[in-house]
Amino acid sequence: EVQLVESGGGLVQPGGSLRPSCAASGFIFSGYPMSWVRQAPGKGLEWLAGISKGGESTKYSDSVKGRVTISRDNAKNTLYLQMNSLKPEDTAVYFCARSKVAYVTNSVPIGLNDYRTWGQGTHVTVSS
Numbered sequence: 001e002v003q004l005v006e007s008g009g010g011l012v013q014p015g016g017s018l019r020p021s022c023a024a025s026g027f028i029f030s031g032y033p034m035s036w037v038r039q040a041p042g043k044g045l046e047w048l049a050g051i052s053k054g055g056e057s058t059k060y061s062d063s064v065k066g067r068v069t070i071s072r073d074n075a076k077n078t079l080y081l082q083m084n085s086l087k088p089e090d091t092a093v094y095f096c097a098r099s100k101v102a103y104v105t106n107s108v109p110i111g112l113n114d115y116r117t118w119g120q121g122t123h124v125t126v127s128s
Contacts, residue, residue, distance in 0.1 A: 002026040002118050004096050009122030016086050020122050022079040022096030030054070030074040031102040035115050036081045038092035038124075045095075045112055049081065052106040059108045086126045093121035
């Protein structure tokens with residue numbers, strides 16, 4: 001059974017930083033690209049960042065590019081999202097997501113259609 005358990009959210013002031021993480025189990029973590037997506041209050045899911053199965057390649061949406069860094073530790077089956085210079089509009093529930101299929105290459109699918117979430121997410125609130 002695939003499990004993705006997000007943690008590390010919280011309340012932070014504008015301009016602050018957080019580093020959510022995602023513990024994965026139930027599949028071969030190193031065989032799948034991973035991503036982070038978020039859902040702001042009253043809005044749909046938004047794809048933020050993706051990373052190749054080996055961690056060599058990363059992609060970012062324009063809304064977070066330059067402020068976040070996605071990374072992974074395949075030895076620990078864990079995905080991370082370092083978020084800096086947080087803004088109130090970053091307030092959302094953050095989910096990690098696994099690509100729907102395993103990849104042979106180090107490609108990074110971009111967008112929601114190629115990923116699926118399993119967890120409950122971690123809440124991030126940016127407010128003074």
